[in-house]
Amino acid sequence: MSEATKRHREETRAPVLAARNVVRRFGGLVAVNDVSFDVRAGEILGLIGPNGAGKTTMFDVLAGSILPTSGEIFLNGARVSGEAAHLRIGRGLGRTFQIPRPLPNLTLIENIMLAAQGQAGEKLLANFVTPWRVATQERAARTKALELLELVTLTHLAHEPARVLSGGQRKLLELARVMMADPAIILLDEPAAGVNASLLEVIIDRIRDINARGITFLLIEHNIDMVTRLCHRVLVMASGQLLSEGTAEEVARDPRVIEAYLGGAA
Template sequence: MSSNLVRKAASDGPVLAARNIVRRFGGLYAVNDVSFEVRRGEILGLIGPNGAGKTTMFDLLAGSIPPSSGDIVLNGANVSGDAPHRRIRRGLGRTFQIPRPLANLSLVENVMLAGQGQTGESLVANFLRPFKVAAEERVAEEKAMELLDLVLLSRLAHEPARVLSGGQRKLLELARVMMADPEIILLDEPAAGVNATLLEVIMDRIREINARGVTFLLIEHNIDMVTRLCHRVLVMASGQLICEGTASEVARDPRVIEAYLGGAA
């Protein structure tokens, strides 16, 4: 069954689900029996103190590390044993807290490299089907330019990525991940190291992409951003999911006050 048919068949269920996920490192439980669902079309926040297990959870969802036990379900399919590139093809994209674009390539080239299933990826095809490869590259460049326009970087499209500020690199990362047509994007601390002006731009772009039907799950320490952006919030502490609800609901939960806010009233 093609990936598009798989996505269509799963359209009524959650786009992503964790089922009783456990991840051990020796005797340490980094994630301990965590279950949750990401509803199709929402912006879901994942918060918690340092060491709560959030980044490990992201690594598990993206396929960077396997779970010790439990299942990860993407568009109705169990992908617990799938490599990251297979999850990308099933509709899952991920950004990183510190984006690392190819500094000497232009922005448009960086975005084009994130495309999937290009004939030109095969060395033989470049010799046997050069016209098809060239046609696909033109289409990919047009799409990349449209995505750079979406994240307000089109004026820098042909500049090397090294000229970008930290916040602009996060916008480029959004364009790169969108190149693969994801249904869900895992965002790792989009506010980290970003000035207030660019943060407003990033939030606006996330809302715009979400309005186009893309689901988001994000880790973030900026509570103001989470409150303004997320439809629901999950809270982890000591490797476990301790609370979920709206931002205002979790802010009032005593377990969150104790674990995340250090017991402050």
């Protein structure tokens, strides 16, 4: 199959997540200015740009942490522009954060189990009326949590409190926790930040493994080497606008990107 044919097939895949003419203002500041793009099913899409470009605000709008001033967000074809973050999780959108904040006194397995969706035991009455159902779901959640800990290479710490983890291990735990909700797409906020080189390789491998299962990724990242190695396409934002789109090599050659990052220096 030719590269042109492959690219055509990728470009015609239905988007899992789509932004259409998104604007987000904070008073007189326009943090995101008329941004539109698609995240295609099965891809790893990078979102890069200099500090203050509007990347994190765009992530917050996509995740439902804040609502757009105008424009539309679509998730698996459904308009979700006005929906809160927890409703988007139920639709298959997961998100990690630049600084993970697990519950420090709970074990790793307990932290992951908290992310299980649709648990009967969350309703007080069910614990008395259908305790067998609650127990069955809890056993299944524990089994799944252990499988996810194995996926992120943290099985040996399953019953340790989360406070013992390093920064890189917390990123891996958060990845396992978001997987517990069975997402179709995961928004990754700077997965390389504060991570040592050896654990960064583990994180890159785990993202690839999860993507191979059919899960889509959109990631913000300043580590350009990681973006180049992982991402099928790259979006570049600057001053709240979408500046460039293409492969990592294509955007690196774009004079507008060079200008945004280096002030015109070659």
